Amino acid sequence: MNKKVKKIITLGIWEDNAIFRQILGICSALAVTNLMMNSLVMGLGLMFVTAFSELTVSLIRQFTPKHIRMMVQTLIISAYVIIVDIFLKAYYPSISEALGPYVGLIITNCIIMGRCESFAQKNPPLYSFLDGLASGAGYAIILMLIAFVRELLGFGSLFGYPVLGDAWVSWTLMIMPPGAFFMLAIVIWISKNIFKENSEQGGAKS
């Protein structure tokens, strides 16, 4: 039991990390990472949605007809995204405004759909819930990592607090779209180098 839990967590956060191992869900990974705060909220929102969607999909997996399961999954995901959206609007209106349509775009984030389809469809609810948390956490960590570099270099601050002082000339390119593309490419490059030995031994993972 414990072994399986541990395996799910390491797979989700590290070995099968959605962003740099599977290149999924990068739309929002790029769009919200210009500020640490936005990325944190986005990451937490995604964890919530993934975990509870997987839980729900797993709970009703025996009653869902095979050919409409995609539609059912999409509706479940949308329902949770609406909860996140209303919650943000009520308690953190400024962040909700900054994230704009990207909260809604969690629906089309391929990570959630992918996990629901490949994991929750075949596993019991508790494991699915854990898997959702782990995949979401893996996503959130990478988001924070990219946002850390971008906000530090682009604004000279972290979570809005200036850390680099007045002498730092803001590197505006980092908070513009090109900075996001370059940062993500670098993250993928680094992770591929770390994983090189693994994939050479075990053959190419798709």
Place this chain on the structure above:
Amino acid sequence: MEINPVVIFFASIFTNNMILSNFLGMCSFIAISSDIKTSLSLGQAVTFVLGFTTLINYIIYHYILAPLGLAYLRYIVFIVVIAAFVQLVEMIIDRYFEGLYYALGIFLPLITVNCAILGVSLFMVIRDYNFLQSIAFGLGSGLGWMLSIVAMAGIRQKIKNNPVPKGLEGPGITLIITGLMALAFIGFSGIVQIQ
């Protein structure tokens, strides 16, 4: 704020390009942009679907959801409209336009999960566009998306045989090229601005 639809049309192609400045539709952009012909077909399919779903969603949002105070349901409604529309189009062209089906058909299921489609509908609501502005925005975004994926495919064909650092192959180098393209597109930003 009353912006001319023509301005919105050109702005959504060049300065507010869906991929290069809003990062929408990246998944299929990275996966499919290896061949000019396929990416052209995908771009056409996206433009087509975008133009119509934006129109349908505009009507549904402003005449059904907003008057009834159900605006918070828009995520569910929009995604259902998009999925249903894509399904419908697939059935129609499968039945009546066989040639077109082989060109576009395989991409249609992919389009449902293309964030650009949902994104355009959501942007339309957030920026409070009127009818003509929404149509211009939908079509322009589709054309902008097609422009960048075709350009990307062209560049990728050119560099196919060039040496790339190991580990950067595939998605890595694609992202870097996209970054360079985004840099180039910043050059357009003086022309028109809609944000």
